[in-house]
Amino acid sequence: MKGPDVNEGDRPLAKLALRPPRAPRVVSGLSPGNTPVLILGATSPMARGLATALAQSGQPIYLASRDVEECARLASDLRIRHGVTVFHGHFDAGDLESHLPFLGTVLEALGSLEGVVSLVGTMGEDPATLDPFKAEQIIRSNYLGVVSILGACAQHFESQRRGVIVGVTSVAGDRGRQSNFVYGSAKGALSIWLSGLRNRLHSKDVRVVTFKPGFVDTAMTYGKPGTFCVASPMAAGRAMAWALHGGPDIVYYPRMWRLIMAIIQHIPERVFKGMKL
Amino acid sequence: MVLPVRECELSGWGRHPVQRCGVLRPDRYGDLSRIEADTLPRGLGRSYGDSSLNQGGRVVEMTRLNRILEFDETLGILVAEAGLSLAEVAEIFLPRGWFLPVTPGTKFVTLGGAIASDVHGKNHHGEGCFSAHVAWIELFTPALGRLTCSPEEHPEIFWATVGGQGLTGIIGAMALQLKPVSSLWMEVTHHPARELESAFNLLSDPEADAPYTVAWIDCLAKGRELGRSIFMAGHHRTEKNLPPAKAPRSKPLIQAPFNFPSGCLNSLTVRAFNGVYYRRNGRKRFPFLSAMDPFFYPLDMVGHWNRIYGRRGFVQYQSVLPPGTAFEGVKAQLEEISAAEAASFLAVLKRLGAAGPGHLSFPTEGYTLALDLPYRGPETEALLKRLDAIVLKGGGRVNLCKDAHLSPESFRAMYPRFEEWLGVKAQVDPEWMLQSSLSRRLRMKEGA
Ligand SMILES: Cc1cc2nc3c(=O)[nH]c(=O)nc-3n(C[C@H](O)[C@H](O)[C@H](O)COP(=O)(O)OP(=O)(O)OC[C@H]3O[C@@H](n4cnc5c(N)ncnc54)[C@H](O)[C@@H]3O)c2cc1C
Ligand SMILES: NC(=O)c1ccc[n+]([C@@H]2O[C@H](COP(=O)([O-])OP(=O)(O)OC[C@H]3O[C@@H](n4cnc5c(N)ncnc54)[C@H](OP(=O)(O)O)[C@@H]3O)[C@@H](O)[C@H]2O)c1
Numbered sequence: 176m177k178g179p180d181v182n183e184g185d186r187p188l189a190k191l192a193l194r195p196p197r198a199p200r201v202v203s204g205l206s207p208g209n210t211p212v213l214i215l216g217a218t219s220p221m222a223r224g225l226a227t228a229l230a231q232s233g234q235p236i237y238l239a240s241r242d243v244e245e246c247a248r249l250a251s252d253l254r255i256r257h258g259v260t261v262f263h264g265h266f267d268a269g270d271l272e273s274h275l276p277f278l279g280t281v282l283e284a285l286g287s288l289e290g291v292v293s294l295v296g297t298m299g300e301d302p303a304t305l306d307p308f309k310a311e312q313i314i315r316s317n318y319l320g321v322v323s324i325l326g327a328c329a330q331h332f333e334s335q336r337r338g339v340i341v342g343v344t345s346v347a348g349d350r351g352r353q354s355n356f357v358y359g360s361a362k363g364a365l366s367i368w369l370s371g372l373r374n375r376l377h378s379k380d381v382r383v384v385t386f387k388p389g390f391v392d393t394a395m396t397y398g399k400p401g402t403f404c405v406a407s408p409m410a411a412g413r414a415m416a417w418a419l420h421g422g423p424d425i426v427y428y429p430r431m432w433r434l435i436m437a438i439i440q441h442i443p444e445r446v447f448k449g450m451k452l
Numbered sequence: 453m454v455l456p457v458r459e460c461e462l463s464g465w466g467r468h469p470v471q472r473c474g475v476l477r478p479d480r481y482g483d484l485s486r487i488e489a490d491t492l493p494r495g496l497g498r499s500y501g502d503s504s505l506n507q508g509g510r511v512v513e514m515t516r517l518n519r520i521l522e523f524d525e526t527l528g529i530l531v532a533e534a535g536l537s538l539a540e541v542a543e544i545f546l547p548r549g550w551f552l553p554v555t556p557g558t559k560f561v562t563l564g565g566a567i568a569s570d571v572h573g574k575n576h577h578g579e580g581c582f583s584a585h586v587a588w589i590e591l592f593t594p595a596l597g598r599l600t601c602s603p604e605e606h607p608e609i610f611w612a613t614v615g616g617q618g619l620t621g622i623i624g625a626m627a628l629q630l631k632p633v634s635s636l637w638m639e640v641t642h643h644p645a646r647e648l649e650s651a652f653n654l655l656s657d658p659e660a661d662a663p664y665t666v667a668w669i670d671c672l673a674k675g676r677e678l679g680r681s682i683f684m685a686g687h688h689r690t691e692k693n694l695p696p697a698k699a700p701r702s703k704p705l706i707q708a709p710f711n712f713p714s715g716c717l718n719s720l721t722v723r724a725f726n727g728v729y730y731r732r733n734g735r736k737r738f739p740f741l742s743a744m745d746p747f748f749y750p751l752d753m754v755g756h757w758n759r760i761y762g763r764r765g766f767v768q769y770q771s772v773l774p775p776g777t778a779f780e781g782v783k784a785q786l787e788e789i790s791a792a793e794a795a796s797f798l799a800v801l802k803r804l805g806a807a808g809p810g811h812l813s814f815p816t817e818g819y820t821l822a823l824d825l826p827y828r829g830p831e832t833e834a835l836l837k838r839l840d841a842i843v844l845k846g847g848g849r850v851n852l853c854k855d856a857h858l859s860p861e862s863f864r865a866m867y868p869r870f871e872e873w874l875g876v877k878a879q880v881d882p883e884w885m886l887q888s889s890l891s892r893r894l895r896m897k898e899g900a
Contacts, residue, residue, distance in 0.1 A: 220479055220516065245480050248533075252519035256544055394479060398458030 204382055204421035205339055207232035211285035212419065214238050215266060215324060216294030218245045220393045221343070224412020225292060229419075230257035237281050239266035240295075268295045268320025269312070278327050290419050291328045292341040292386075293321050298395060302358035310357045317361035322368055329372055332381040339382040339419050342369045346387050346427065349436045352452040373424060384418045385425045389432035404429065455483060462511065465758050466500035467765030468827045469856060471507035471889060479516050481533065484592045484624050492888045493622040495562030496537060499569060500768040501856030502889035503617045509887060512622060514564055520544070521625065528630040529587065534564030534623040539702045539752075541630075546744070550630035551688075553585040557800075559749050564623040569853035570615035570813040574664035574686075574748075577805040581815055583614040584808060585629045593621035593880040603809075612876035615813030617852055619886050619896070620877060636697035637689040638664075638747045644734035648679020648786070652779055655683065655803045655819065663687045664747075668733075669799040670726040671823065674790050678783065681801065682733050686747055698743045704755030712760045722796070751798075761826050769839055770814075770822040770851040772804055777846035778819035784842045785821060792835050798824045811873035814851040822854070833857060852890065860895040871900035 205212070212229055214222050217238035226236055230253045238246045238261065246263035253261045262284040266277055282288055299313040325340055332338025347355055348362030366385050373383035390396050390405045406429050414428045427433035442450075457474040475494075478484060490509035497504050505511070514535035522531035528550045530541065538552055539559040545551070556571040565571075567589060570581045579585075588602035591613060599621075601610035613620045643660065645651040651667045654660045662685035673680035751757055758766070773781040782801065789796055800822045807816040825832060836857045843850060849866035850858055864870060874896075877884075884897050891897065 218480065242480065242482070244482065248481060248519045248521060251521050255520045255523045394456055394477075397477060398456040398475075 205234075205290050205419050207234060207420070209233075209235065210289040211235040211237070211287060212290040212292065213281050213285070213288060213328070214292050214294070215268070215321075216240055216296065216343075217249060217263070218242050219294045219296075220408035221388070221391060221412045221415065222292075222294050223249065224407075224409035225294075225415040226253055226261075226412070227257075227409065228413045228416035230259040230261070232416075233257075233259055235260040235285055236262070237285055238263040239277070239281070241265065241267050266324075268324065269315045271320065271323045274320075274324045274327055278324070278331065282331075287335075288328070288331060289337065290339040290341070291325065292343070292415055292419065293325055294343045294415075295321050296343065296345070296362070298355065298358050302355035303353060304357055313357050314361045317358060318364050318368075321365055325369075325372070329376060329381070333376060333379050336380050339384070340369075340372070340376075341384045341386055341415055341418050342366075343386045343388065343415070344369070346389050346432050346436050348387070350439055350447070354452060383424070384422070386415055386418055386428065387426065387432065387436075388428050389435070391428075404431070454486075457510065462497070462505055463765065464497055464499045464501050464504055464856075466767050466827070466854075466856065467758055467761070467763075468767060469502055469505070469889070470765075471502070471505045473506050473509065473511045475511050475513050477513045477516060481517060481519075481624060484512075484517075484622050485598060487592060487594050487622065487885055489883070489885045490887055492886060493534075493564060493568070493618045495535065495565030495568075496560050498556075498558055498561045498565065499853040501854060502893065503569070503853050503855070504565075505889040506887060507889045507892075514562055514622075517624070518562075528632060529627055530630055531625065531627045532563060533625045534562060534567075534589075536563050537561065537702075538563070538566065541628075542744070543702045545630060546633070546636060549632055549634065551633045551744075553629060553631040554579055554582045555748055557749065558752050560752065563626055563628065564618075567614055567623055567626065568616060568618045569851075570808065570810045570815070571853075572802075572804065572815045574666045574802065576815055577661075577665070577803050578663055580805060581614075581808045581810065581813060583810055583813070585631075586614075587627035587629060589613065589626040590624045591621040591880075592624055594885040595880055595882055598624075608876050609880060611809045612811050612873050612880075614808070614810035615852075616810075616873065617812065617890060618888065619891055620880050621886065633688045635689045635691065635694050636744060637694050638686045638742045638744060639689050639739050640684060640686040640736075640742045640747060641739045642733050642736045643683045643685075644730070644737075645679070645681045645683055647673075647677055648681075648779070648783055651679055651681040651683060651801060652782075652819070655801065660685060665803065667801040668729075669786070669801055669821075670730050671786055671789060671796045671799040672723045672726055678786055678790070680730065682730060684733075686742070689741065694741070698745070701745060704752055706753070707755040708757050708759040710759065712762050761824075764827045764829075766824055766826045767832065767836065767856055768822060768824050768854040769836060770820060770854045771839070771843040771848050772814065772816055772818050772820040772851075773843065773846040773848035774816065774818040777848070781842055781846035781848060782819060782821050785823070785839055788835065788838050788842070789823060789825065792831075794825045794828075794832070794835055796823045796825055798822070811869045811876070812852065812867055814849065814853070816849065818848065820851075822851075855890070858894065860893075860898075863894045864900065870896075874900055 218240045243265045250261040250263040297316045344366045345362040347359040348366045369385045390402045391411050392405045396402045455476045462473045463470040492506040494504040494511045517533040517535040520532045554573045566582045570583050591599045664686040667681045667683045669681040802820050804815045
């Protein structure tokens, strides 16, 4: 089936950027109702937008991050505002051994799992560090840990021949820049991994979405010079909920980033290497 | 707090003064537990003057800490973080039959701001201040860390924080007793009052009294018509078989798109507006049904309405005078602004009930007049000095959450419990880590 027409690869880019937003049609994604979703990195403000959208359509949710106390506050807020079932628990992307048991706990709580969104990510102290140990932390959180948990979810979905995986990467992963290339390379690697996973699971009726935010108004961008067209995290989260329910395989959010990144990717390397980015 | 800082020009709702502050915006509750020097909490910036500003220092914007933590459906007790707005409380809980026990004239304020300014509503004569309905607060103080305060537990810290303008600690969360209502409708009666005396009579007349009362004054009326106003009285309708009411909106209907040129709001346009408003509303003599939003928050319909005063902004002057001096004092104030040709778009007269226990809480028994005055530099400052003199003479006081000009001496004369408040400040924040432009202007640190 053909996906809804946002960010579709075969469209002229300029047209895409100018078209007013439209809610994507539902394609083999989740249907609202009793379709439980796991949110990894639930303390991100974007995750709050996502959880709100899911709660509004009555979907049971499991919130996970390293900050359990915060997850508990977010969970009670969702329960009281929307009257939905919300669980929460501890999840550390860096602790690979814990991932399988963690998934077991989630499955036990929710009864079944239909979708997972990973917002796990960090810039680290310095997203362009040359210190291998600091770089390892960035790579573990943004890439290795996510690959591990989403890999486990993929196996589960593959065997039930149903499910949706949304991985949040970044426009920073589309081309390396001197200001954040360690972070960017981990995000870029995750984008490639998701593309391969999508290819593998296509025949198994499992949807895989790569979600690439531009600048979103969270602590990552707050007060930083050089940011522009900063999007609201609640709206970004809503777009993630749409991505769960249908739409293109690769989502740029806001959509104009598709155009911006297309231009940036087409700058010849000999010019790019001299630019202050 | 190791949070990123955003340097920006900030102002209160009056857009005067505008000052440079470094804004922090915590996303997690845990971020509150480390308060750095020279910090001030801030809600939605609906205080008018400089009580939510900290020039050259830091301001902690609380709006993302707005999670609802508990709600008791049978007792109506809400536990939530302090950044939650009253607009959200109404939006979520009105459909479930619960409303705010006390609400100011705008719903775009946070729970924390409502405590720190101990806000009052049109029902102060019956229900008291916002703080009267707060069961407890969780306060993050520089010296004593995280504390739960209530009228029973650490009462002195609780009552110093109520009306304490954010200077005793950051309120993180609180429990609020909501009020049961059985419909989304208000029943409202308007009585025109030809001059000030009839307005006062209506406000104090037990026959005309209602749970919510307010008089809107056309302050451009002069001479014999001075104080011409509309007295509005309302109560919640209780019948079940009423037409479905519009649910409250959490966003304004329209937005004022840009700064109006400063000359736009002159006495001519204001006179025209007031004249029309008086005639239109004075006609509604019989009780009529009103939805909650237009009754409680008529100004919220226009987002950023503060822009109509142009770049220079405006000040709100709100004072309260005891019953014995109120009539003369209000009259003198109206005469002053009339003589100064200082067009006030909005002039509101309310009756206040007995004072609460908050050390710096504004409401005291009597009558309160609120005036919006366009800011025109020294001319306005001189006018404000004259108004201060009237209020001081009448034994009244000025509301700190509206104020931007009060002198340290006048402040001390108006707030006799300041010394008591300083005692608590010395306990919770001896180093004055928490400061604001207001606290420096009033030289609070220098003692009573
Ligand atoms: C149109 C309009 C109508 C109004 N009507 C009324 C009225 O009828 N009655 C009335 O009493 N007031 C009224 N006000 C004033 C308003 O209710 C108060 O100024 C209120 O405090 C604003 O809340 P805020 O969240 O915007 O706080 P801000 O304006 O951001 O801050 C106000 C004060 O609260 C402190 N503060 C904020 N959050 C916290 C926290 N979490 N912990 C500790 N301190 C904190 C700040 O430091 C500051 O001193 C009105 C204002 C407007 C714009
Ligand atoms: N903001 C932007 O402009 C922007 C742009 C492009 C992409 N993104 C991406 O969008 C996602 C959300 O970002 P944000 O801006 O909302 O940042 P954020 O608030 O810092 O959120 C990051 C989330 O990742 C979680 N996380 C980080 N390391 C983890 C680990 N080792 N184990 C488990 N969870 C971990 C955090 O949870 P705990 O700390 O609670 O464990 C938090 O929930 C990130 O992946 C980010 O890279 C953001």
